Amino acid sequence: MTVGTETTEPEQDVGGGPRVADFTEAELIARITRCLPPAPDWMLVGIGDDAAVVEPERNRVEVLSVDALVDRVHFDRRFTRPAAIGHRALAANLSDLAAMGATPRLALLSLALPLTLGVEEFDSMISGLAGLASRYRVAVAGGNLTRIDGPLVIDITVVGTVKRRQVLTRGGARAGDELYVTGSIGAAAAGVEVLKAGAAAATCIERYQFPEPRLRIGSLLGRNRAATACLDLSDGLSEAVRQLAEASGVGAWIDSDALPIDAEARRWFTGSGRDAAIEAITGGDDYELLFAVRPRTRGRLKAAERRGDVPLTRIGRCTADRTVVLHRDGIDRPMPRGYRHFR
Amino acid sequence: MTVGTETTEPEQDVGGGPRVADFTEAELIARITRCLPPAPDWMLVGIGDDAAVVEPERNRVEVLSVDALVDRVHFDRRFTRPAAIGHRALAANLSDLAAMGATPRLALLSLALPLTLGVEEFDSMISGLAGLASRYRVAVAGGNLTRIDGPLVIDITVVGTVKRRQVLTRGGARAGDELYVTGSIGAAAAGVEVLKAGAAAATCIERYQFPEPRLRIGSLLGRNRAATACLDLSDGLSEAVRQLAEASGVGAWIDSDALPIDAEARRWFTGSGRDAAIEAITGGDDYELLFAVRPRTRGRLKAAERRGDVPLTRIGRCTADRTVVLHRDGIDRPMPRGYRHFR
Numbered sequence: 001m002t003v004g005t006e007t008t009e010p011e012q013d014v015g016g017g018p019r020v021a022d023f024t025e026a027e028l029i030a031r032i033t034r035c036l037p038p039a040p041d042w043m044l045v046g047i048g049d050d051a052a053v054v055e056p057e058r059n060r061v062e063v064l065s066v067d068a069l070v071d072r073v074h075f076d077r078r079f080t081r082p083a084a085i086g087h088r089a090l091a092a093n094l095s096d097l098a099a100m101g102a103t104p105r106l107a108l109l110s111l112a113l114p115l116t117l118g119v120e121e122f123d124s125m126i127s128g129l130a131g132l133a134s135r136y137r138v139a140v141a142g143g144n145l146t147r148i149d150g151p152l153v154i155d156i157t158v159v160g161t162v163k164r165r166q167v168l169t170r171g172g173a174r175a176g177d178e179l180y181v182t183g184s185i186g187a188a189a190a191g192v193e194v195l196k197a198g199a200a201a202a203t204c205i206e207r208y209q210f211p212e213p214r215l216r217i218g219s220l221l222g223r224n225r226a227a228t229a230c231l232d233l234s235d236g237l238s239e240a241v242r243q244l245a246e247a248s249g250v251g252a253w254i255d256s257d258a259l260p261i262d263a264e265a266r267r268w269f270t271g272s273g274r275d276a277a278i279e280a281i282t283g284g285d286d287y288e289l290l291f292a293v294r295p296r297t298r299g300r301l302k303a304a305e306r307r308g309d310v311p312l313t314r315i316g317r318c319t320a321d322r323t324v325v326l327h328r329d330g331i332d333r334p335m336p337r338g339y340r341h342f343r
Numbered sequence: 344m345t346v347g348t349e350t351t352e353p354e355q356d357v358g359g360g361p362r363v364a365d366f367t368e369a370e371l372i373a374r375i376t377r378c379l380p381p382a383p384d385w386m387l388v389g390i391g392d393d394a395a396v397v398e399p400e401r402n403r404v405e406v407l408s409v410d411a412l413v414d415r416v417h418f419d420r421r422f423t424r425p426a427a428i429g430h431r432a433l434a435a436n437l438s439d440l441a442a443m444g445a446t447p448r449l450a451l452l453s454l455a456l457p458l459t460l461g462v463e464e465f466d467s468m469i470s471g472l473a474g475l476a477s478r479y480r481v482a483v484a485g486g487n488l489t490r491i492d493g494p495l496v497i498d499i500t501v502v503g504t505v506k507r508r509q510v511l512t513r514g515g516a517r518a519g520d521e522l523y524v525t526g527s528i529g530a531a532a533a534g535v536e537v538l539k540a541g542a543a544a545a546t547c548i549e550r551y552q553f554p555e556p557r558l559r560i561g562s563l564l565g566r567n568r569a570a571t572a573c574l575d576l577s578d579g580l581s582e583a584v585r586q587l588a589e590a591s592g593v594g595a596w597i598d599s600d601a602l603p604i605d606a607e608a609r610r611w612f613t614g615s616g617r618d619a620a621i622e623a624i625t626g627g628d629d630y631e632l633l634f635a636v637r638p639r640t641r642g643r644l645k646a647a648e649r650r651g652d653v654p655l656t657r658i659g660r661c662t663a664d665r666t667v668v669l670h671r672d673g674i675d676r677p678m679p680r681g682y683r684h685f686r
Contacts, residue, residue, distance in 0.1 A: 064395045
């Protein structure tokens with residue numbers, strides 16, 4: 001129920017089309033469900049009751065994660081395509097499951113909508129989200145819609161499953177383990193700038209708007225126990241290295257020259273007079289995985305890489321000395337700080 | 344990562360105390376975890392990794408629900424105690440589990456915090472939430488913190504369990520089933536007005552601020568199959584009746600004289616020149632349960648009531664005629680509409 005009805009109109013919500021305020025909650029829910037594939041048979045009660053009911057998967061443990069995307073913090077409606085907003089909201093969550101070695105199963109979707117949001121924008125956002133959900137067979141089990149007198153907020157909870165012995169955590173690395181990163185870094189951080197500037201650099205923008213959660217390689221690394229620790233790069237590589245080191249009780253040494261910096265991102269940052277390595281390390285949103293590997297099990301890593309869908313690059317190692325350093329131009333320096341939400 | 348740093352100061356966020364912006368994310372998470380009881384043994388990975396990992400409960404199906412509370416929509420920081428905000432956010436979710444006959448197990452907590460939020464207010468909110476969680480042994484498995492340039496948003500996902508044959512849905516009622524409601528109605532709707540007016544009416548305010556999710560009776564009604572359909576009153580009795588009738592493919596006839604309207608709420612509404620029955624029916628936030636019972640299994644209902652912790656009141660019945668009517672002063676009229684978030 002409501003306790004107040006003060007609603008101001010955000011400046012970007014204009015145009016003559018219908019807005020979410022013109023629809024009932026049931027109509028908006030119907031616009032979501034029509035984008036979704038039929039519910040799987042293990043979903044006993046889906047959208048439309050007080051809660052969803054699901055049959056657990058046998059011989060698996062469950063992996064749960066929640067992530068929120070807030071307009072003007074994690075994206076900007078003024079220059080991000082609605083389909084990309086929906087895709088990214090789910091991708092950020094699936095990336096957390098990938099980092100645990102889990103396979104996604106279902107999602108719950110909670111949306112706080114400004115009443116002035118256009119329903120066409122709403123539909124595109126949902127279709128971006130539903131497209132990614134279909135691709136990874138994530139069933140949308142339910143959710144919540146509310147209005148907000150403020151920015152659009154997309155909150156998604158995902159549940160995945162994994163065999164108990166195949167769970168990847170942040171905390172299993174030891175000194176001497178080698179550190180690897182999937183794919184390339186820096187593209188999303190460059191992409192958001194390119195978008196804002198209205199420049200043409202298609203790959204970066206795509207990488208920012210439609211990140212690919214590394215579910216396949218995450219699952220492979222868990223299944224053959226190639227990785228001793230793993231997490232995703234949502235807040236950037238530098239924060240990920242710091243968090244893996246802290247959780248594992250080790251330090252880390254990262255070789256700047258080894259970093260797989262996206263070529264287009266490097267050109268963008270260098271072209272705008274900045275240090276591409278630092279920007280790529282501290283920029284977030286790449287949704288790649290950082291993981292540690294014992295040198296003696298490098299064979300398993302190679303096996304996972306062969307069966308995987310993304311290149312893996314060795315970028316450094318865990319150290320007994322508990323500092324986190326970046327090696328550049330022959331000198332070890334403290335790792336620069338990445339993005340932080342608060343102080 | 345961030346795409347913009349525009350932050351305006353909401354007028355209510357003043358005072359000299361420290362604000363959440365003065366803390367790191369890790370410090371804020373530590374302030375949450377210190378309020379929480381130790382993790383249960385089925386929680387294999389808790390707060391602090393990319394995701395939580397839990398062992399499923401044997402021989403149970405899982406019940407999942409998400410609910411968001413938004414400042415100025417579902418509560419108002421200007422006159423709601425922070426502890427009540429935290430309590431209500433979790434209670435709204437637990438109420439959904441109660442309506443399914445489920446027992447809660449864990450919660451995921453996603454908070455969008457205005458940077459100007461006082462950390463004392465933050466702490467009180469968390470302690471209100473943690474108090475209710477402890478009482479029902481709900482383990483907080485993880486969550487997400489982000490800043491927002493807008494209102495406080497509390498998004499909670501809960502997971503509960505129930506035996507497969509004991510799940511209560513909205514859709515099982517038949518014509519002839521009798522309709523019951525737990526506890527009393529109208530207190531929360533009156534309470535929020537009393538709070539706003541600064542008047543003294545302690546019970547109503549408590550009922551609004553610290554609603555009790557009806558977990559015990561929900562579970563009892565599911566266990567002995569006394570109820571054929573059940574849902575909670577989060578959007579008010581009139582909407583609940585409508586939703587139960589629609590999901591079950593029946594109509595409903597509600598006797599206004601039978602409604603268990605809270606005495607203090609009745610005085611408040613009557614005293615302010617309004618129709619207490621209509622206000623109690625259309626007002627939300629009571630978090631009572633509405634459920635249907637076959638007349639021939641009334642014995643089971645009595646058994647559940649004896650073992651339960653809340654009175655049950657028969658308020659009407661399901662009808663073959665698919666209209667939803669309120670019987671008042673000898674006349675059947677269409678049920679008035681309750682709260683709607685959108686149109």
